[in-house]
Amino acid sequence: MALVLILAGVGLLTALNIGVALGRFDQYLLGVMTMAAINVILTASLNLINGFTGQFSIGHAGFMAIGAYTAAMLSLFAHWPFWLVLLAGAAAAGAAGLLIGLPTLRLRGDYLAIATLGFGEIIRVVILNIPVTGGPRGLPGIPNLTNFFVAEGVMVVTLVFIYNLVNSSHGRAFLAVREDEIAAETMGINTTAYKVIAFSIGAGFAGLAGSLFAHHLMFINPASFSFMKSIEILVMLVLGGLGSLTGSVVAAVGLTFLPEYLRQFSDYRMVLYSALLIVMMLTRPQGLFGKKELTDLLHFEGRGGLGHSRDQKLD
Amino acid sequence: MAILEIKSLTKVFGGLTALSGVNIEVGEGELIGLIGPNGAGKTTVFNLLTGIYAATSGEILLNGRPLNGLKPYQITRRGIARTFQNIRLFNELSVLDNVRIAYHRHVKSSMLASVLRLPGFSREERELKAKALELLEIFHLTGRKDQLARNLSYGEQRRLEIVRALATGPQLLLLDEPAAGMNPQETNELVQLVRWLRERFGLTIILIEHDMGLVMQLCERIYVLDYGLVIAEGAPETIKRDPRVIQAYLGEEAS
Structure with missing residues (x-):
């Protein structure tokens, strides 16, 4: 059963990629698929902070902005190669995460949420007001280097990175911090360090997503990274399930396609979108996947993975 | 040689003195009981030992090295492990x-x-x-x-807390009311278990307990705390007859 489903999944992905390679998808659909991959990176990276480490951060668009602007400016003004630009975008956002994480992660719960929200806005307002970023007019003419394959590849690397990290001793330290900070500390875990590391890695991947985003849309301005973008990522995360990477993938892809599909209802589009979100949250408040992964659902006996160490009972 | 020395340890919360000038010395391999009425400051001693609170004044030495100012995770690495009164799995x-x-x-x-x-x-x-x-x-x-x-059941959760504490590889194990909520049979098993643990893992153990039977049976030496002060210290038989201890637990004799 498990094998069949995995094969079906791999088959579907292969078919999708062959379809793209043969040019069977139009430009519009390809664009939405690329955005879906970028949103998966954003949601999975926020999951590392909010879902696995339990630190409620809602300023993710700020880190995405740092990555996007760093990458765009390096491409436009310094003409660095694309792969280096992507790494630089991720590194800049990761460093910003480190700087912002050190003071704010002393706060808990609502207070941390408000502080991260504030920092997200500060980043946006700074970009809005310094000349080198083009201010409110944004940065046009960024080379179109992000195609579907690039976005998809970076997405897979991100998911493998986070999955492997979470399923290790270090990952269990993140989970311990989420469950009970005092107990985690008593078990010999430097909780402050782990919170800052999770925050910085999460921010780094958001920056990576931002770099892809800039080279996909070819134009960025501060409005792309507003508070609403942070909320959009948070909605994807909560809908998929805090602590489930499978949930992040499904919800990010679903919620990227849903508004596009709803375009046919024109004026009622956002009403329907919101109504669907409310219905889903009412019927499944723990998110589509709760804390479970695909491997848990399939009773997949992985090697040392969360698969068999977690409760096997489905709820 | 003393594995743990607590020297005139004081902790003040706002206007409340939770501990004042507590001195405790524990030798290697000893099994020590820490008893006292509710609010006497027993758990505060554990919280100071594990770095969850910072001491107002005084000194804690583990193997002759001071623990003051260390974070809880650093203290765990030095070799102190604990369980919690309110289970924290x-x-x-x-x-x-x-x-x-x-x-x-x-x-x-x-x-x-x-x-x-x-x-x-x-x-x-x-x-x-x-x-x-x-x-x-x-x-x-x-x-x-x-x-x-x-x-897990309540008893299993208590056992898992002990397993988790042992896994950190401690020299000194602090048990905070390990028998709370256990029936007499489970308590008896716990007595056996604690003795066996000490032999098997070469531990020094301090335990906080309200069950007098258990403390008297198990511990070689007992410290009695009341209102943040050590009011008595000694072997179980001495403690049982100490008038200050009787007074702390039963109140003043009517005259």
Whole structure:
């Protein structure tokens, strides 16, 4: 059963990629698929902070902005190669995460949420007001280097990175911090360090997503990274399930396609979108996947993975 | 030689003096009881020993080295482990994961090695799992390894807390009311278990307990706290007859 489903999944992905390679998808659909991959990176990276480490951060668009602007400016003004630009975008956002994480992660719960929200806005307002970023007019003419394959590849690397990290001793330290900070500390875990590391890695991947985003849309301005973008990522995360990477993938892809599909209802589009979100949250408040992964659902006996160490009972 | 020396330890919360000038000395391999009425400051001693609170004044020495100013995780690495009066397991994680987390300080694989799944990482994960299962086996929890900690019975949760504390590899084990909520039979088993633990793991143990029968049976030396002061110290028989202890527990004799 498990094998069949995995094969079906791999088959579907292969078919999708062959379809793209043969040019069977139009430009519009390809664009939405690329955005879906970028949103998966954003949601999975926020999951590392909010879902696995339990630190409620809602300023993710700020880190995405740092990555996007760093990458765009390096491409436009310094003409660095694309792969280096992507790494630089991720590194800049990761460093910003480190700087912002050190003071704010002393706060808990609502207070941390408000502080991260504030920092997200500060980043946006700074970009809005310094000349080198083009201010409110944004940065046009960024080379179109992000195609579907690039976005998809970076997405897979991100998911493998986070999955492997979470399923290790270090990952269990993140989970311990989420469950009970005092107990985690008593078990010999430097909780402050782990919170800052999770925050910085999460921010780094958001920056990576931002770099892809800039080279996909070819134009960025501060409005792309507003508070609403942070909320959009948070909605994807909560809908998929805090602590489930499978949930992040499904919800990010679903919620990227849903508004596009709803375009046919024109004026009622956002009403329907919101109504669907409310219905889903009412019927499944723990998110589509709760804390479970695909491997848990399939009773997949992985090697040392969360698969068999977690409760096997489905709820 | 004393493994633990507490010298005139004082802790003040706002206007409340929780501990004032407490002196405790514990020799290697001793089994010490810490008793006293509710609010006497027993758990505060544990919280200061494990670095959860910072002392207002006074000194704590472990193997002659001061612990003041260290964070709880650093103190764990020095070799002090504890259980909590109000059980603090990682509820949404499996029993096995609860124990594996406690081995944290012995983990050598770097974060990068874990992400890249280098060969050393897989070997260490296998060894870690084997060690955790071995410890669970001793405490008859192997059958529950895949359960979430919150689904264990009360007695099992108390046992898992002890397993987790042992996994950190301590010299000094602090047990905060290990028999709370246990029936007489379970309490009896606990007495056997604590004695056996000390032999098997070469531990020094301090335990806080309200069950006088258990303390008198188990501990070689007892410290009695009342209103933040050590009012008596000595062997169980001496403590039982000490008028100050009787007064603290039963109140002033009517004259």
